[in-house]
Amino acid sequence: MTAIDRIKSVLGPKGWSEDPAEVSPLTSDWRGRYQGETPLLVKPASTEEVSKLVAICHEVGIAITPQGGNTGLVGGGTPQGEILLTTRRMNQVRDIDIGNDSLTVEAGCVLETIQHTAAEASRLFPLSLGSQGTATIGGLISTNAGGVHVLRYGMMRDLVLGLEAVLPDGRIWNGLRGLRKDNTGYDLKQMLIGAEGTLGVITAATLKLFPKPGEISVAFTAIDSPAAAVALLGHMKTATGGALSALELVPRNALELVVQHIPGTRDPFAEPHPWYALLEVGAARPGEGREMMEAALGEAFEAGLIRDAVIAESEQQARDFWNLREPIAEAEKAHGRAAKHDVSIPVSKMPAFMAEATEAAERMLPGVMIIAFGHVGDGNVHFNVARTEPGAGLDFAKSTEPVTAMIYDKVAKYGGSISAEHGIGIMKRTELAEKRPLDVELMKAIKTALDPRGIMNPRMIFGS
Ligand SMILES: Cc1cc2nc3c(=O)[nH]c(=O)nc-3n(C[C@H](O)[C@H](O)[C@H](O)COP(=O)(O)OP(=O)(O)OC[C@H]3O[C@@H](n4cnc5c(N)ncnc54)[C@H](O)[C@@H]3O)c2cc1C
Structure with missing residues (x-):
């Protein structure tokens, strides 16, 4: 046989x-x-x-x-x-422990199912991203996914209490402990988180749950620049006492692509503005969120941090605002191929990085459109280089390679990372080896120890 x-x-x-x-x-x-x-x-x-x-x-x-x-x-x-x-057939919720604020699910469970299960128990599982109707917890853990709420709740790495995994030799490692404190040597689950399937197959996870906010208030604001977004971030964090759960940056060109390609969307302002910031505040009690948002934005307006703002009056309007941000990747895809750079920079240095990288990219490839958007509240920008006219093909992606190298050099100059939340996969293996050779050497040593035959997703991160 x-x-x-x-x-x-x-x-x-x-x-x-x-x-x-x-x-x-x-x-x-x-x-x-x-x-x-x-x-x-x-x-x-x-x-x-x-x-x-x-x-x-x-x-x-x-x-x-x-x-x-x-x-x-x-x-x-x-x-x-x-x-x-x-893992699609492994999609069961195994257990919800309300007293422990934890939920145990199989690896193929889709994020949206997990969010609903938590909400039905008056809890919040805060991870939220554009692919949540399809992405599974095993994939989200293996890529250490981020999304829009990292600012307040952290990345997937911060949301996992325990894991169960099948190791590369077939043994089952049961680390499904629902503990917030467990100082027993190396934290082995953290090695599997973000490992992109190279160290074993994650089969189940115990996740952290949080109190479900009594009210979520969402606002769409018009601003001058990325520097204004960073100043607004500082203000909103203080003014809401840490209740700010998202600050997403949207440039004018991304808003235009969304309105053009995503049905049911429209520009919430009468006038065009160069940049926008979507803000979300989660308050403990109903009524408090809107009040907090209004007061904080009033102060921001007085201080010249925002040009205009609309606060959602209903859950539907809040969803409409999110629908201007979340489908940007889809709208970009409809526009044509782009060279995508999921990078992170210390928040304070983000405006300087964006200005320098934009100026250099436009000089290197005249006529390109920089679509720079995303989770600026946690220092992550999707810095994408696209053709202004629609329909760019593979030849365009090839022509952007020197621009990619320039962007990663600037990321290094500002102390950032070439992969903020998407991982390395096969796409960024060469750049990782160049930028962090000792990291790669240490990762290879761990890989060899756990997977001496090299059978688990062997080409990823540093494979050939
Ligand atoms: C529209 C859109 C929006 C997105 N927005 C975000 C965002 O805001 N933030 C973000 O971080 N990502 C985002 N992503 C990327 C993507 O959704 C995440 O990387 C997600 O974590 C992938 O989950 P998945 O189940 O689809 O995994 P897959 O794509 O199936 O796999 C991803 C990696 O994990 C490995 N893997 C999968 N399951 C397991 C398992 N059980 N055990 C071991 N390894 C496994 C795979 O081998 C692969 O290396 C977005 C993607 C799209 C399409």
Whole structure:
């Protein structure tokens, strides 16, 4: 019996597929940038099944690419000849412990399901991002996802209490502890968080829950510049006593793309403005959020930090404001191919970085459009270089390579990171090796210790 036949027999007829109609949508990424292939799609339904199939792969040296919702943006879930392991059948909520403010879910659970489960128990699971209807907790943990609430609640790394994983030799590591304090040597779960599937398959997680805010107030503000956004951030943090949960920067060109490509959206202001900041405040009691937002924005207006503002009068209007920010990636995609740079910079240095990088990019590639938007409240900007006219193709992406190198040099100059929240995948392997050689050496040592046969997502982060 071949190893593939052994895997099929361990999983049973529902646990694998070779049907091109089912397999091929999973062998390319969300952006359509990476096209891959796989000899077999495996669909385990339990941790035990994952363990058995990984043990066979370890024994014979077959490589595996784990995949959740396939919304990753760095090519990490696209197999290139590896077995593709989807966690989609492992999607159960195992337990909710209200007294402990924790929730245990299987790896294939979709983020939106987790948010709803928490809300039904009057709790908040704060991770929130544009792909939340599809992204799974296993993928979110493996990429250490960020999103729009990092400012107040932190990244995925800060939201995980415990993990269960199948190690590269097939053994099950049960670290599903719902503890906030656990000083027992190395924090092994943190090694798997952000590892992009290179150290094992995450099969379940225990997550931190928070009190559900009594009221969420959302405002869309018009501002002069990224420097104004940073000044507004400082003001709002103090004025709301730490209740500010999001500050998202939106440039005029991104708003225009959204209004053009996303149905049901419109510019909330009568006049165009160069930049916008979307603000969200979460208050403990109903009524407090709106009051806090109004008072803080009044002061911001007096201080010349904002040009104009609209505060959402209803949940629908709040969703409408978010709908001007969240689909920017989709609107960009509809416009054409762009060179994307998910970078982080210390917040205080963000305006200088953005001004310098924009000026240099426009000089290097005359006529390009810089679409710089995102989670500026936590120092993360998606600094994207697009063609002004729609429909740019692969040749454009190639022509932007020197601009990418320039952007990463400026990121280094300002003490930033070339990957804020999307990970390294295969997209940024070369740059990571160049910028952080000792980090890569240490990561390789950990990889070799845990996965000596190199079967877990072997091409990612530093693989060849
Ligand atoms: C419209 C849009 C908006 C987005 N916005 C944000 C954002 O604001 N912030 C942000 O951080 N990201 C964002 N992303 C990126 C993406 O949603 C995240 O990277 C997400 O964490 C991927 O989850 P997934 O389940 O789709 O994982 P996949 O894409 O399936 O996999 C991602 C990586 O994790 C590995 N992996 C998946 N499951 C497991 C597992 N169980 N065990 C081990 N390894 C595993 C894969 O091998 C791969 O390397 C966005 C993407 C889109 C399309």
